[in-house]
Amino acid sequence: MDVKIAIIGGTGIYEGLGLENVKEIDVDTPFGKPSDSIFVGELEGVKVAFLPRHGRGHVYSPTNVPYRANIYALKKLGVERIISVCAVGSLKEEIKPLDIVIPDQLYDKTKFRPNTFFEEVVVHVGFAEPFCPELRKVAIEVLKDLGYSFHENGTYVCIEGPQFSTKAESAVHRALGFDIIGMTALPEAKLAREAEICYLTVATVTDYDVWKEEEVDVAMVLENMAKSEERVRNLLKKLIPKIPVERKCPCKDALKFAITTHKDYITPQARRKLGIFLGKYL
Numbered sequence: 001m002d003v004k005i006a007i008i009g010g011t012g013i014y015e016g017l018g019l020e021n022v023k024e025i026d027v028d029t030p031f032g033k034p035s036d037s038i039f040v041g042e043l044e045g046v047k048v049a050f051l052p053r054h055g056r057g058h059v060y061s062p063t064n065v066p067y068r069a070n071i072y073a074l075k076k077l078g079v080e081r082i083i084s085v086c087a088v089g090s091l092k093e094e095i096k097p098l099d100i101v102i103p104d105q106l107y108d109k110t111k112f113r114p115n116t117f118f119e120e121v122v123v124h125v126g127f128a129e130p131f132c133p134e135l136r137k138v139a140i141e142v143l144k145d146l147g148y149s150f151h152e153n154g155t156y157v158c159i160e161g162p163q164f165s166t167k168a169e170s171a172v173h174r175a176l177g178f179d180i181i182g183m184t185a186l187p188e189a190k191l192a193r194e195a196e197i198c199y200l201t202v203a204t205v206t207d208y209d210v211w212k213e214e215e216v217d218v219a220m221v222l223e224n225m226a227k228s229e230e231r232v233r234n235l236l237k238k239l240i241p242k243i244p245v246e247r248k249c250p251c252k253d254a255l256k257f258a259i260t261t262h263k264d265y266i267t268p269q270a271r272r273k274l275g276i277f278l279g280k281y282l
Helices: 011-015 067-076 133-146 167-175 188-194 218-242 268-281
Strands: 005-009 020-025 038-043 046-052 081-090 105-109 155-159 180-182 198-207
Touching: 005 011, 005 218, 011 046, 011 218, 038 218, 046 067, 046 218, 067 188, 067 268, 081 188, 081 218, 133 198, 133 218, 180 198, 188 198, 198 218
Parallel strands: 005 046, 005 081, 081 198, 105 155, 155 180
Antiparallel strands: 020 038, 038 046, 081 180
């Protein structure tokens, strides 16, 4: 199935999105099953895939999300662009709860997550700019048109979780200049780059982390997530039809000079497993 654009997010986003002609597809991968079935339908006349990151019923914690299976499955469907929707905490006064952030940088503080497809082959992918510049540009233009309160830059620090930060950790994150904090952008963004899929994060702010508040109130987080869902759905409906068909960004050729292992030393097993990524270069 040839579908070029995918959304990864929560079931709350999907339920009001209004996809038409929906098919539910199960995909197998060498890295196991993805978080859930993939829903493929049409949004504003554009074919789109939707994958619930945590599965229906929110059954996967951030650490245990099968990120590799998710990205592999989307690649298998022909996806070239991913829009990731996630909830984050704010580390700066001016980034307020219910704001939207389109981050331009990532900082990885995860510990236990496999973060590459390439364990049998040495591949050094560039990741200096972790988000697709083309997708960021379109998203920023649409948000300006919609008039929502948003921030067009910011560094997202991704922690392991599932616990929220201590006050000491939150103070350090602020001292380092990070803007927002979450638990799901990595290794998702790294794997998307390895798969030569453009990746954009739409981050909705739910709280001020613990630097400003005594505790992160989970009830408030869930309430603010629900409040943000309608605006995110409106953004997606406006954004997706504006995405250019042709990709002119560096993401599409991320592996061109990244494969270090000589092709004669790549085993037939690795070629079968990773051919979906490496085939055009081997």
